[in-house]
Amino acid sequence: MTQVLEPAELYGITRDDIQEIVRKTVRDFIEEMKGLPRIIYFDTSYLYSFDLVDFEYVRRFNLLGRQDNRYVLEWHKNLERWGQDQTVHMFGKPIKPTKLVRAVDRVPNEGLINIAASYTGRDFNVMRWHAVGTGADPDNDAHPSPAATSLVFETSRINVEDSLDGGSLSQEGSTIYVVGNHPISIQTGSYTESGVFDAEHTDHDNMGDYSIFSEEVPHDADQNAIGSTTVIYQCST
Numbered sequence: 001m002t003q004v005l006e007p008a009e010l011y012g013i014t015r016d017d018i019q020e021i022v023r024k025t026v027r028d029f030i031e032e033m034k035g036l037p038r039i040i041y042f043d044t045s046y047l048y049s050f051d052l053v054d055f056e057y058v059r060r061f062n063l064l065g066r067q068d069n070r071y072v073l074e075w076h077k078n079l080e081r082w083g084q085d086q087t088v089h090m091f092g093k094p095i096k097p098t099k100l101v102r103a104v105d106r107v108p109n110e111g112l113i114n115i116a117a118s119y120t121g122r123d124f125n126v127m128r129w130h131a132v133g134t135g136a137d138p139d140n141d142a143h144p145s146p147a148a149t150s151l152v153f154e155t156s157r158i159n160v161e162d163s164l165d166g167g168s169l170s171q172e173g174s175t176i177y178v179v180g181n182h183p184i185s186i187q188t189g190s191y192t193e194s195g196v197f198d199a200e201h202t203d204h205d206n207m208g209d210y211s212i213f214s215e216e217v218p219h220d221a222d223q224n225a226i227g228s229t230t231v232i233y234q235c236s237t
Contacts, residue, residue: 021182037099043107045194045211045230046079047132048100052184055225057090062166062179072170072177079229098224101213107232108148111208114198117232123200127208128169130180131157132228136193136212144210150202151193151210156186157200165225174234178209181227194228208232 001114050058065071078088083102087094111127118124135153136144158180165181178196193212199205207232219226 015059020206036168043105043209043211043230043232045103045105045209045213045228046100047103047191047194047211047213047217047228048079048082048085048097048226050095050097050225052224052226053182054093055181057093057095058225058227059166059181061090062168062181064110065166065170065179066161067169069170069172070167072179073172074099075179075229076177090184095187099215101215101217102124103190103213105143105209105211105213106146108144108210109146109209110206111196111232114206114208125206126169127176127198127202128159128161128179129157129197129200129205130160130167130178130182130230131195131197131225132182132186132191133193133195134181134187134189134191138192138212138214138216141212144212148159148210149207154202155189155191156182157197158182159200165227167227176232176234178232179227180229181225184225186218186219186221186226188221190218191226192216194230 012139061071062075065075079100081088082097082100087096089095114124131151131154133151133154136150160169160178160180163181165183167180168177170177193210195207195211196209197205197207209232211230217226
């Protein structure tokens with residue numbers, strides 16, 4: 001049977017909407033880190049899973065974000081809504097993840113070095129590769145080390161710009177958005193970590209971001225869909 005999707009719904013998200021999310025994230029960051037330097041680079045990352053019945057709607061919505069940044073910003077706001085246990089409508093259907101976990105972390109040193117290289121006009125590979133893994137221990141690894149260069153145990157890495165499951169790499173002002181939906185066939189496990197990289201292979205990559213989540217997000221191969229979104233903020237105070 002052919003599936004018919006209604007036009008995607010956008011809710012007129014504004015710069016003020018995103019700014020409020022940024023302010024909330026900064027407040028969380030200050031409280032967690034017990035202090036605030038004059039210039040900070042940090043991320044908000046989300047790790048989530050969806051029922052396969054809902055995943056086609058999520059996939060289609062994320063694919064639209066490659067052509068229109070409004071869908072990326074709307075996706076970010078949807079993640080915040082889901083984080084508050086709200087239901088979101090996509091293409092006329094109510095959608096809610098089976099589980100969503102949010103993390104706020106510092107950007108690792110390799111990411112900062114690459115930002116500096118870009119600023120000064122040096123070679124810089126695009127951070128289009130997104131990875132998820134099962135190796136971080138939420139009980140013992142509250143936050144990634146600034147010196148981190150890899151996930152503890154990576155199980156999947158995708159190019160967010162051409163993944164058939166939907167994803168994108170974009171910016172709005174000084175904020176960077178990386179959306180990565182991973183194939184439903186990836187290894188069964190309890191996922192606890194995500195990362196952003198500038199290469200497909202681990203033997204010659206640089207890490208642009210790393211997040212460890214406080215709770216596991218379970219994934220069963222070919223039974224549900226797992227994905228992650230990272231938003232990197234560059235803020236001066």
